[in-house]
Amino acid sequence: MFTGIVEELGEVTGVEHLGDASRFRLRGPVVTEGAKHGDSIAVNGVCLTVVECAGDEFTADVMAETLHRSSLGALTVGSRVNLERPTAVGARLGGHIVQGHVDGTGEILERKPSEHWEIVKISLPADLARYVVEKGSITVDGISLTVVDAGPDFFTVSLIPTTLALTTLGLKQPGEAVNLEVDVVAKYVERLLGAREETK
Structure with a gap:
């Protein structure tokens, strides 16, 4: 993990x-x-x-x-x-639970720089959109990020200077692909609720 x-x-x-x-x-x-x-x-x-x-x-x-x-x-x-590297048992969970199992890819659509941060808009495959919510967590190229806006086929994230300087998101430009992993908790909840509906 x-x-x-x-x-x-x-x-x-x-x-x-x-x-x-x-x-x-x-x-x-x-x-x-x-x-x-x-x-x-x-x-x-x-x-x-x-x-x-x-x-x-x-x-x-x-x-x-x-x-x-x-x-x-x-x-x-x-x-x-x-x-x-994988997190050690007992270590601080600085981001969120990430499995390293990519669900799909998105594409950087737009970058909007500000004085101290940058807003990045990324495309979202239709089958993953239901797992992405405003202020929820998403993993982009292995980076734990908080969703700012969640649309039907896109989402945005706000990147601080540290993220821009120390990760690939400081380098990638519109048109380039990124790996996406949605919050695994959302997938489990969906599966459990679906199974409960089937037994009614």
Whole structure:
């Protein structure tokens, strides 16, 4: 489990296409400290398993399902990525509960800079819109954010200078894709209420 508090802005240093999968090599001095084979690291919000770790780099395999559902397939050598290690039991939950299971992708539609923050408008797939509410939580490229406005096919978030400086959202421009993970609590509530209706 993750919290959506990005630990560092890493970099893709290698991409190997394997037909129905890809192997990525990524640099991240913070997240590789103490990392070993089998550990999990979130890359732009996608929970990946460490295959090998050497120095400040690690490799991870990404299967076709993940490449199709997320924006990882668009990564190339030099791409910057948000990196986060799983939260430790007993640690502070700085963001919200993030599984690292991307629900879909959105597209940055608009950026409106202000003096001290920036409003970013992001498209929202129709099947995810019901889970996104004003002042609720959403994960964008692995970043735990609060929804400002929630429309039928978009939402907006307000980014503070720290987020702009230390994550990919400070770099991405309109037209670029981002990974989205909606609040898992909303999905469980929907499923439980649906099951209760079916038994009436």
